[in-house]
Amino acid sequence: MATVSFHLKEPKADKPTAIFAFLSFDGRRVKVYSGLSVHPKQWIKADQRAKVRGYASNGKLNDSLELLEKKLLAYYGEQRALGLLPTSEALRILALPEEVEAPTQAALTFWDYFNEWIALTRDRGKVRTAQTYATALRHLREFQEAKGYAVDFDTITPIFGDRYTAYLLTTAGLTDNTIEKMVSRLKRFMKYAADRGFHTNASYQKLNWRRQEPDIMTLTAEEVAALEALDLPAGGYLDNARMLFLLSCYTGLRYSDLVSIRSEHVRGHMLRITTQKTRETVSIPLQARALLIVTRYLAGGVRLITNQKLNFYLKQLGQLAGIDSPLEVVRYKGGERLNSTVPKWEKLGCHTGRRTFVTLSLERGLRPELVMKITGHRDWKSFKRYVNITEQAVEREFAKVYEMPEPLLKTTK
Template identity: 65%
Template sequence: MLSISFLLKEPNSLKPTPIFAFVSFSGRRVKVATGLKILPRQWLKGEQAAQTRGLKDNGPLNDRLSKVRTLLTDCYNLHLSNGNLPSAEHLRAAVVLKEAAAVESGPRTFWECHAEWEALTRAAGQVRTAQTYATAARHLREFGEASGTAIDFNLITPTWGDKYTAYLLHTAKQTDNTIHKNLSRLKRFMKWAAERNYHDSTGYTRLTWKRQEPDIITLTAEEVEALEGLDLPSGGYLDNARSLFLLSCYTGLRYSDLVSIRAEHLRGQTLRLTTQKTRETVSIPLQSRALPIVQRMIAGFIRPVSNQKLNDYLKELGQRAAITAPVEVIRFRGGKRESQTVEKWQKLGCHSGRRSFVTLSLERGLRPELVMKITGHRDWKSFKRYVNITEQAVEREFARVYEMPTLLKVAQ
């Protein structure tokens, strides 16, 4: 059970002293700075609040303490719903200093609000998402510095957007997909801030940039088998990376969920967990090759590694497994098509496992709605981006349905 109490740093002081929150749960006690101060003689210890009778200025302070309590409670409940407990770092990050310490001194700035948005996202356990928000903020700052353009709520209009996207395209050399992502994150932040009455601007809603469907790099069943068959030193970094990636191929889990597997998520031969990105609760039956990997992860024999490092290791694994089929990589910049042909191992990444799971599951006969249930996709539009049925699979199915043994033999 969660318990939150507020204590003064120096209860006998004659000057304002900091107020700390102490969060107790499951035998643990975490000290969290609130960023607030009060004269000890104005503190009502029994009521865990500042005295307001005859001291009207203490009303906002009590409001801030209430907000701190809510932030800590929400952080605890969110982690509990995901089957784990928050760390001290999570709880401390949940209390955004600028939010807790804000007083009626005027409107908050764009960057103060953005820092709060990032911190709350991180406190909710969405570390990777928070990192993408920080990257988006970096692009905004660099644009402002390079162009001499201010970044503020009421200045973000379609005209401002034209300058920003031109900067991302020509100076930052971003593809259309990356530009679309940066605009989407900005609009998501602006909407979040508007819902909290931090601004009343509406110009941001008209920011647009056409998104192009990304390349889908998936492995064939034969390429997955080639990875499985690699002779690697047991417990080495490549063996560890292979286990993580193969589990994604067997379950369709995203990287963020893959490295968050805990003992409480395993129910017999089924994984049941709440996804980090969409908060969908998914139940994934574990095939015979997947269950031992999950058990080794829970036992600590398989180590989580960063997304970037795993991507590097996968390319090394793909090269060793001779996954060298040529693939055409197509990118769009300002609507112009750029094409490059590379060996498939060069484009392998963490997300290739999830896409391979979807494609191979469909090829083996699982109905699309069942695969969507496992992966947590809510609609067909987002799901179909993961489908990359191979030419060989088309030929096999065509030969089977229309009884063409010669073609079937070739496809096999």
């Protein structure tokens, strides 16, 4: 349902000021200027209309506001009947005076629609997803400027795909997996636009770039224990970061969900929360260690910090905990395998906690479908990216089955 409210641009001014409308719908609010003005002393805020008694000319002004309200609501109704949402630009066009020739909706450009898609994603509460879309838009703009290729709905073709991915690989210097993300986000936008009738070009479906599955980095049970055992000043910045990270290791929550926990989400020994990324409602059993942190968190004993700061502090924690086993880092550029070796703590990040939860839960005997239920994964393809069966787990399970001698176990650790 949509509603219209009228307001003054400068309600405390001592001269006529502009009147604008807010059209509120589907969690959004669009500001539309009416092209009319009135002196604040002649405005009745409660009625959202101008005074008529003593100001006969204000009758026509109120009639114009009434007409604008009907036009905005009618247009909203027409768009929703088509399964669409009205665009900000189209709503503003409705407010233009009749004698002004209004531009058609076709005047909106590819870039306008892309920005609107980003704004709509942000308005739906998916802030981090909107940021990734904004990054994809930036790469497209930079490609157009650098290569002189006119990016538009009709020019997103396989030829464009060849030139764009070559640019991302060479000029932008992106890895294969990042290029695949840029291509996927563009295709997602093109589908969104096609579903709403903004274009009829189906060639975008042929855009493709091969994703190279990266190695999954998780912590072992011993490394998690080393973090737990660190002697840190209580309440200090590293202790605070450790609690946030360990809570992810114990629950499988993403960073965006960790910082969204509220008291109403806790039901005894269960945490029931709707995830920020997928809007999936998950129920997570809280083991004793997790419940202790959640209780402290809700009491204000855990401070929220940014994703970037947490990643920075985690590297310090990993170094202090001796999580320094050699880690081979593999990247692919144009199908070429590039690898380097770094101490494991250098690659510690927020998402390591979620992957660690998945891997350790499987190692300890939880069935995959139960773990997927807790983490909110809907299919095995996406879930398997979080699974990293460690060498220690392979060794332990192999020993159980084949009765490996104890001395051999010790020498191979």
